[in-house]
Amino acid sequence: MKRVEGISSSYQNQIIQEFTKIWGVGQKTAFQLYSYGYRNINEIDKSKLNSQQLIGLKYFYEFQQRIPRMEVEQIYNLINQVCYEINPFIVCQVCGSYRRGKQDSGDVDILITLKQDENDNQFSSIELSSNESSSIESNELITINNINNNNNNNNNHINNNHNNNNEKIIIDGLLQKIVTKLEEMKIITDTLSISCKIHLNQDENDTFMGVYYLPQIGIHRRIDIKVYRREHFAFALLYFTGSDHFNRSLRLLCRKKGYSLSDKSLCINTIRDSKSNRIHDGTKINCKTENDIFNFIGIPFKEPKDRDV
Numbered sequence: 001m002k003r004v005e006g007i008s009s010s011y012q013n014q015i016i017q018e019f020t021k022i023w024g025v026g027q028k029t030a031f032q033l034y035s036y037g038y039r040n041i042n043e044i045d046k047s048k049l050n051s052q053q054l055i056g057l058k059y060f061y062e063f064q065q066r067i068p069r070m071e072v073e074q075i076y077n078l079i080n081q082v083c084y085e086i087n088p089f090i091v092c093q094v095c096g097s098y099r100r101g102k103q104d105s106g107d108v109d110i111l112i113t114l115k116q117d118e119n120d121n122q123f124s125s126i127e128l129s130s131n132e133s134s135s136i137e138s139n140e141l142i143t144i145n146n147i148n149n150n151n152n153n154n155n156n157h158i159n160n161n162h163n164n165n166n167e168k169i170i171i172d173g174l175l176q177k178i179v180t181k182l183e184e185m186k187i188i189t190d191t192l193s194i195s196c197k198i199h200l201n202q203d204e205n206d207t208f209m210g211v212y213y214l215p216q217i218g219i220h221r222r223i224d225i226k227v228y229r230r231e232h233f234a235f236a237l238l239y240f241t242g243s244d245h246f247n248r249s250l251r252l253l254c255r256k257k258g259y260s261l262s263d264k265s266l267c268i269n270t271i272r273d274s275k276s277n278r279i280h281d282g283t284k285i286n287c288k289t290e291n292d293i294f295n296f297i298g299i300p301f302k303e304p305k306d307r308d309v
Contacts, residue, residue: 015039023056023063023192023222025049055190059211059220066104067221075108075187075212075223082181087170089115095240101305107222108212109240112174113233114167167230172199175206175227182212189213189220198227203264205232232264234287239263246307254297258282266293 012034018041019030029049038044041060049057056063076094083090093099096109175196182188190211197204206227213220228236239247240263254261260270260278266287271280287293294301 019044021064022049022053022060024052025056029053052192055192055211059190062220063222065219066106067108068104069098069102071214071217071221072098072105072108074214074217075221076110078185078187079110079178079182079225082178082185083112085181086174086177087114089170090174091115093237095237096242099241099304100243100307107224110223110225111233111236111240112178112225112227113230113236114170116167116230168199171227171229175208175225178225179208179210187212187214188223198229202229203232205229205236205264228264231286234289234293235261235265236263238290238293241304241307243308246302246309249309250297253299257297259297261293261297266296 016027016030016034019025019033019038020027022041025033033044033048036045036048041057044057046054046057072094076092080092083092091113093111094109095111096107097105098108173196175194175198179188179191179194188210192209192211194206194208194210196206198206208223208225210223210225211220212223226236226240238250251261254266255270255272255276258268258270260267260282265281266285267282268285269280269282270278271282273279285296287296291301
């Protein structure tokens with residue numbers, strides 16, 4: 001009897017776990033779908049899902065396919081061009097498993113910030129190196145009208161544009177501009193969520209979660225684009241590079257030292273209650289690069305490729 005119950009439970013768990021592979025479906029919703037009598041993806045009644053889950057169901061089989069490095073570089077090149085058209089001081093960086101040197105990724109994570117000025121060279125170590133550049137030029141993938149003609153105009157306005165506008169003015173609304181342009185180019189096909197809070201609070205960031213499609217590839221993919229202030233960028237870069245286990249280990253080490261580490265800051269003299277909940281953030285430490293963060297914590301710098309622990 002116990003063996004039969006065990007098989008039945010295992011069968012149920014397998015189906016529930018399969019349902020959780022639909023983007024936006026968690027354990028609770030997956031269990032509800034099972035309780036409705038559904039036993040495979042194709043049986044699910046769309047009326048039981050919200051708008052995000054419907055997109056996840058629509059592209060379920062496409063989202064299961066891994067994304068090769070070359071394709072990640074192609075979408076990066078496109079977004080980088082779009083950002084340059086908006087403002088030449090904008091910096092883009094691919095994170096996640098791509099930055100850790102993996103040959104494929106589950107989705108694409110792109111961080112965006114703004115250089116402080118033309119002498120802000122802290123980004124030289126995080127941009128794509130020449131040997132990582134895509135062998136397929138981005139203009140072979142899709143042409144952004146007049147981008148070459150605009151380059152000269154942009155260069156003429158670099159100093160004036162940046163000097164006359166502080167970071168807040170440029171960063172506010174930046175994510176929406178990028179997404180709108182990519183939608184016009186038919187690269188972004190679906191929006192799962194977009195949160196623009198950076199204009200409300202100094203400690204907020206803007207996040208887009210959605211779907212992109214490259215005609216030459218013919219597969220819909222997941223993409224996240226996040227905009228951070230320059231002062232937060234090193235922390236965001238560290239956090240979204242991963243791996244998850246590496247991040248947890250680093251945060252645990254910080255906690256033991258009385259620090260707190262997040263995607264926006266490293267703080268000392270953090271006060272926590274008996275349940276380890278923060279009740280006082282402490283003092284923020286200024287770190288412009290990942291190396292600054294490692295140095296302050298007191299551990300040797302680890303290259304992204306060495307962070308899969």
